[in-house]
Amino acid sequence: MTSSRLQDEIEHSFGDGPAPRPVDAHVAAGRRALRRRRAGVASLVVVAAVGAGWAVTGPQDSGGTSGEVATDPTATPTPTPMTTPVPAGAPWTDEEGPVRYRDGVLEVRPGVVVHERIDDPYADRPSRASTALDVTYRGERQWVIAELVGAGDDDFSVGTADPSNGWASFADWVADQVDANGAGDDGWPVSLEQDQQGRVVATPGTTVLDRTDDPRLGDSFAAPRQPTGAALVVAAEDGKRYFLVWRVLDGGLNVITTPATRKLGGTFEEMLDHARAQYAGGEGLL
Amino acid sequence: MSTSSRDDEFAAFVAARQRHLRRIAYACCGDWHRADDLLQTALVKLYVAWPRLRRSDNAEAYTRQIIVRANVDESRRPWRRERSGLDGVDGAAPEGMPVEERSALFEALQELPEMQRKVVVLRHWLGLSVGETARELRISEGTVKSHSSRGLGRLEQTLTER
Structure with a gap:
C-alpha cells in the first residue's frame, strides 16, 4: 500500500461522528481553567466558609467528631481562629488517607491541616464531585486531588504528589493534572525549546546568562549518552532568574526549572555543584 | 490581551480547526x-x-501534540488507573459510528x-516527517521507524486476512 493511498484510505475510513461540542462550550471551559489558574489559591477562610464536613482538627488523628478548623500560619497573614461544627461520622481507619467521602461530601481526616483548596477541578468531567487540597498530613506536606466517581462514597480516587519545584505552585499542579496532557506545562516560564534539528535553544526573549551542555549531573539524572545541559537564564515571561537543568528523553525535552535563589549558590558553578549533589543524593531538584 | 480578544480569536480557531x-x-x-x-x-x-501560542502561530501543532500525548499519558498516570467505569476510559466498547459504517482499514488501525497506531496516523495520514513524529510522541526517530514498519505490516496483514 503506497503512502498516498494509505493517506486517502485513512482519510475516508471514518466520518465525523456525532455532532461536536459547540465552540462556546470550549471557550467557557477555557475561561474556567484560566480562572482556576489565576485564582488558584483558596485561603483558609474559604475552606472554613464552606462549612461542616470539611476541615477539622483535634488532638487525635482519628475518630474525631468535632473540633476547630485546622489553621495554617503560612496561608493567611492574619489567620482567624474559627470553629466549625462537624457532624458525627464513622471513625477513620488506618486504611483511609487524608480525605474520604461521606454522603457525597468530602471529609478531611482530623488533624490534617488544609493550606489551600481548589473546588471542582474536574468540573468538565462527569464525576459527582472533585476537590484539590494542599495539606499537611502526618507531618508531610501533600497535594491531593479527590474525585468522587460513582454512586457510592467508596467509589472515589485520590491522587497525591509531594510539593516540589516540578510545578510553580499548587494551582499549576492541579491545572496540570486536570489537563492530563503530560505536555510538561509546569507553570514555570518556558525558557528552552527544541529547534527543528532537535537542538536545545532558548525561547525568544529569554536571556541566557550561562550555559553548559556537559553538566555531569550523574546517572540518576540521565543515562551517559543522553543529551543533558544546564543554564542560568532570565525568563522573558517574568524577567526573573532561573536555574535550569535539562535532559532529552526519547527525543523530547525535559526541563527542570528552579528559581535561582541563594539556596542554590551565588554563581553558576555553585548552582551546578548543588545540582550534582542533589542528584547524587537521589533527591534531585524537584 | 483582553478576554474578549482572546475569546474571539480562540473561538475562530476552534470553529476553523475543530473538525x-x-x-x-x-x-x-x-x-x-x-x-x-x-x-x-x-x-x-x-x-x-493562547497569548503565547498565537504569537508563534503554532496553535494547531500545539493542540495536536496535546491530543496525541494526552491519550498516551492517560494510561501512564497511576492515579488515572485508579479510576474505573468513567466515561468509557476503561476499555468499554468504542462508541460513535456504527461498526458497519467504519471501514475495515479503520478497524485494523x-x-x-x-x-504503532499513533505513528501510522501521524506519519501516514497527517504526513509528518519521521523527526516531527518523534518529537510529537516524545520517542526516538528509530522507534518511529520501527513502529511505522510494524504498524503498516500489521495493517496489510489484517486487511489481507479479512
Missing part, C-alpha cells in the same frame, strides 16, 4: 466521546496558553498497539 483536530483524536482512540474529551482537554490548555 480536523477531532478526527485526529478519534483516529488515536477510536471512540468519538473519548475523542471529544481529548479535544476538550487540549483546547482548554490551548485557551490558557484501531487494533494496532497504541503507539
